[in-house]
Amino acid sequence: MAFDPVPRSGGAKLAQHKKKGRLTHQLLLDVAETLFLDRGYEATTVVDIVQASGLSRVTFYANFASKHAVLRELAVNVWDNSATSYAEFAKLPDWSEASIGKWLDWVLDRFTRHLRIIEVLMATLHDDLISQNELRKKRNIAALMGAPERWGHLSAGEAERRALLLILQLETAFMEWCAGRWKIDRASLIRTMTNVWLATLRAPNRAER
Structure with a gap:
């Protein structure tokens, strides 16, 4: 037919x-x-x-379905933006001071824009965030390590641990700064964070005991 x-x-x-x-x-x-x-x-x-x-x-x-459903979708959008930020790191042309510093500055802009809604989400969806925390960690680690060949000087376990450490440091530091609880100027923040990232990414792998 x-x-x-x-x-x-x-x-x-x-x-x-x-x-x-x-x-x-x-x-x-x-x-x-x-x-x-x-x-x-x-x-x-x-x-x-x-x-x-x-x-x-x-x-x-x-x-x-409800007001809560709206809030949950806002949360999903924020977490998607977070994963996108880490995916952009994997696209950097190199791990130079200039490239990483520029990327950190861009990420800080995104944090600044989303700070207030992040605080609302953290206060209102506390239990949901805890239950999804491991999933978020795995997703963000995978995004950050999207160019695995650059992590080849590290064992798989060490690479993942360093990736998570960098993510946790970044999110904590930027949240504190955006909320006004860390009283340093923006340039100093980006410079220090860049140095931390460079040192963590470049440090050679040591034999695990």
């Missing part, structure tokens, strides 16, 4: 409908994030999100 081809106009309408759906979904996420930051997660209601976005409750629930 032959089927009539879908008219081009129908395909275009479907594509337009999907695009509108993605924009609506993103609008709800953006509005919810703004409200969570301004009012706090607990004080924000679905009605608040609906009214601020100019959409209906029906539209909201067509996209999200």
Whole structure:
């Protein structure tokens, strides 16, 4: 049995409908994030999100099962951005001071943009974050080590341990600095972090005992 081809106009309408759906979904996420930051997660209601976005409750629930589902998707987006940052490290042309310093400066910009929502997520999704911590670690290590040939001077175990150490140092240091709890200037922070990364990446492997 032959089927009539879908008219081009129908395909275009479907594509337009999907695009509108993605924009609506993103609008709800953006509005919810703004409200969570301004009012706090607990004080924000679905009605608040609906009214601020100019959409209906029906539209909201067509996209999200609950307010908590919105928060979880915001968390996924933040963790995806984190993994992307480490994947970009694997694409660096070399492990020179200039390359690593430029990458760290770029990562710090991303931390600065996401700091407030990260703090909301850490306070509100504490149990979820703990349960997913190991998965996040493995994912970020794999992303950072995306160019395995550069880690060849280290044993597999040592390479993974150093990768995790660098990630934990970076996230802790940048969170402290962005939150204003580490009183040093940006240039000094990047310079020190660059030196730490260079030393950790270049140090020769020692026999494991």
